[in-house]
Amino acid sequence: MTLLEHIREPRDLKALPEERMDELAEEIREFLVQAVARTGGHLGPNLGVVELTIALHRVFDSPTDRILWDTGHQSYVHKLLTGRQDFSKLRAKGGLSGYPSRAESPHDIIENSHASTALAWADGLAKANQVRGRDDHVVAVIGDGALTGGMAWEALNNIAAAKDRPLIIVVNDNGRSDAPTVGGLASHLNTFRTTEGYEKFLAWGKDVLQRTPVVGRSLYESLHGAKKGFKDTFAPQGMFEDLGLKYIGPIDGHDIEAVESALRRAAGFHGPVLVHCLTERGRGHQPALEDDAEHFHTVGVMDPLTCAPVTPVAAPSWTSVFGDEMVRIGAEREDVVALTAAMLQPLGLDRFARAYPDRVWDVGIAEQHAAVSAAGLATGGLHPVFAVHATFLNRAFDQVLMDVALHRCGVTFVLDRAGITGTDGASHHGMWDLSMLGVVPGLRIAAPRDADQLRAELREALDVADAPTVIRYPKETVGDPVPAVARIGGVDVLHRTPQPDVLLVAVGVMAPVCLRVAELLAARGVDATVVDPRWVKPVDPALAPLAAQHALVAVVEDNCRTGGVGSAIDQALRDADVDVPLRSFGIPEQFLGHARRGELLADLGLTPAEIAGRISAVLSRRNAASARKEDIS
Template identity: 40%
Template structure:
């Protein structure tokens, strides 16, 4: 039997549904989200929490004319299902499928590409100002979670939006704060009352009248506003948002469709800045997600009936886990070590540290910029801060890394998790730019381990340095190598030669070392003997070892970073600086584009960065060079010899 969702091809169809049908639709949306995420993984709990809110938004407003901007996008699955993508929803987060985040190229209903936190209000202000400049008439709505409200960007945008007082609706999706039933009911009543068109217009008329009364009008208005604010503050947290210049409404029950519809219909008539505070429950409708919303915030495939997460690659410990255990171990030996993260204690492996060193662990919320400058302050006072962030999120604190840490040569260690491709979250989360954006910063030591054992030693190395260091490692499990019990700092700027060959050399960094060795073994069977070097350090380079390998006349650089400005570029710069000519260099890495979503192994194979692809690229590079009249080789192909001026 066909359900209501089966008949929905565009959100405007929701306007014809009855209240009972809308509630049935909510159940069907939840079922489809749970079923798909059980197979593909995904952001289950956030999306289940906003099903009724999504229905109400699309029922009351007219997307895509009205702009709905989702913050982060973790909660946009119901939105995707209601906006013409239900037939492809089973491809969610897979190679060639639909994205797990809103994407403008995917649908006109996706107003803005998102994936990183706290951006929605800023974008919404841009949409509202653009609308007014074009003299158009549509609503702009932004949906932001309470977690994203810990980001400074959100408050910068609130400040600007309140000053402009444009027609903008900010919906605060609050799934963490609690409120008692009685207070919640009273707040609902107050909010529904103050959003009625009559009360809203009467309030504006009264304010205008009092502003015009000579001598006493402004004083009376101030007293009236204080009384209103005192009443709101007694029952709600509205004072903060009123101070930013927003009219505050809420909190209201985010799972009560009639209340949501009534509030949104009333707000639709407003023409100034409004913030609606909506209370929701993460994971609503799926007991395992309700019981463990943190796990189901972003989860891999799981058993639909039990909610038990299906096991991935077993055996070796994860790089994240090894980092977490190592920093905890080192903190026992050095009480100067403190650990900092930005709302990711589990994801960065710092939860064990947090439990053992409660006074030396700091989760600053979604505030990477603050995390880094906070660490700089600690380092200036003699501590050894370790800042654990995902590679793609470290981008958000680049100025602080440059200005507050490296410019002052402070001993802050950056533990950069999720370097390289991360999989199904796609281009907003791949960590394939960090070598490029970090390499240009003076005084920063940059390391990447070939395996989980080397990760331990590199963390010790970073913490022994007098200045800043960055240690980058991938998502996923290690190689299962033996783990040393005695940890020692590595010689700075020294790589290691793992294989020796006469026909050239592969210089690999980080987790590309293992596929480099496998590719070299395959090529050896063809009679091509290549050295394999584990670079270890991206900055400073092991110049002596690289130059000795360059004597073979053929070098291959291999990295899980974009080739533009990355490790291979550093090797080219070294050769140019030392006046080395007659060397053919093949740089292998990701191309000058944003890498799509897909499993890590799928993406490495697609970009020929697995062992088979590396071997194939080297075979092609060793063929005789084409005549000069032929087209130039694309990026990633051998760089022809260039005469030096």
């Protein structure tokens, strides 16, 4: 039986001899590589926090002591040490979440999967402890990448204001977020990495001076009193101390004994303390340490030895189609520039960056800043493209509304992973963007159905200079082209019959689903027209007269039904005095768990068979009601 198999809760870890901790760390790394290779998941971040997590659970008493993870994708080791060692269905339906989950364990305090939030949580929990007279610890583990987020610094400002309120901040400094950490803070932390001789210098000085006759001790005490100056000279951690935070570090984050010692010192201090740990992302697995280590932030199913994908993807992804088109556009238009929030490669902008390095900016995990900076770029005569995961644009809604839209700035937001994303769970589904952005005056939203439409609609967006535009697409491979048989106004007609009963409005990638619905309805004697609005905001005026020719309108979208495209079209039809009944098929107002996209769509009834059945039922009820009226008359 391995050491890891003996651990069912943190107290089992504390019972193990200290000299066996390195052996346990190696077992955990081997487990992670083998388990994540079978299921896919966040490999690199977790390999980097093995010793740090062991030390945290040896020093603190979770869940009485609250350990908060920012971001949660580095919590796999934490799960292993708190009784969750069945990784066979990691991130799959019915299996472990890839992030902390309250439903799984009382050791998971917050389910945050959006970066830079844990310090604000910690501030609130520490205040609650103070009000209630509790003396348990609050420990927030935050990566150096997450520290580039403005929310983290707002929290630090508040945390440091209360010098008598215990709170421990552990900075996991590996020099990377989803990509190499950028910005002034990153440069500051990198300086720490170059001053490893600082602690050795102080230790040597103390030893030599205290052994110097007569003046040695007094000289040492004078120098010790001036330690702030020495620290600023040799390791500028004064930045944190100037905020009012006690600073401990930098510590080798892979030296369990050193980390434990630092954490115990921090736990004994009656105020806010920052423990700075230097770690190596992907440690113990050579492929994850290569120059392209960001590829190991999240991996798919792979061979654990060669790291080659087990099932290579043949079809292009939406991300790659966007990335390639951006390079082509860049060659044609010098005014097109790009921004990303710490996700250059995952969002396909790495190719644009290689071709036009002076026209792309990675602002770190700072979506709000990116949106406003884009407004400035547009006002300065450029056309910025801000590529971001749909779920992360939620954080910048005010900036989109008040800075970009209010000022009529020609900024294009490209939302990757829109709709149901699958395995990353509730916080990563891009299911709110159409509802959220639907209220922004002047903003236009396109939802391409295939690669050709993505290329075309991206170019159309870049031709808009006096208003913000949005392009959204999902996390999956691009399907086959879906040709149009006609265009009415700006609406593409994908299928029609001479006397149709139903108008099916397909939003983006739901077009193939709607075409299949039309086939199933035809088998039941119901004819349907299938259209793709292409630009779903504003609602194309051509939809109203088209809807008036049908007995029922059905809108199918992979967005929340509340405030979604269905709601917008329904309102537009009423405003045009078109009283055709409308049914909206989309995502209910709830948080969705982790599972494959297809599984979640099936659970939500967003399958051709389910949609066709519900439409048939509506028409049957309407026909039955009409027949009763005729009988009465």
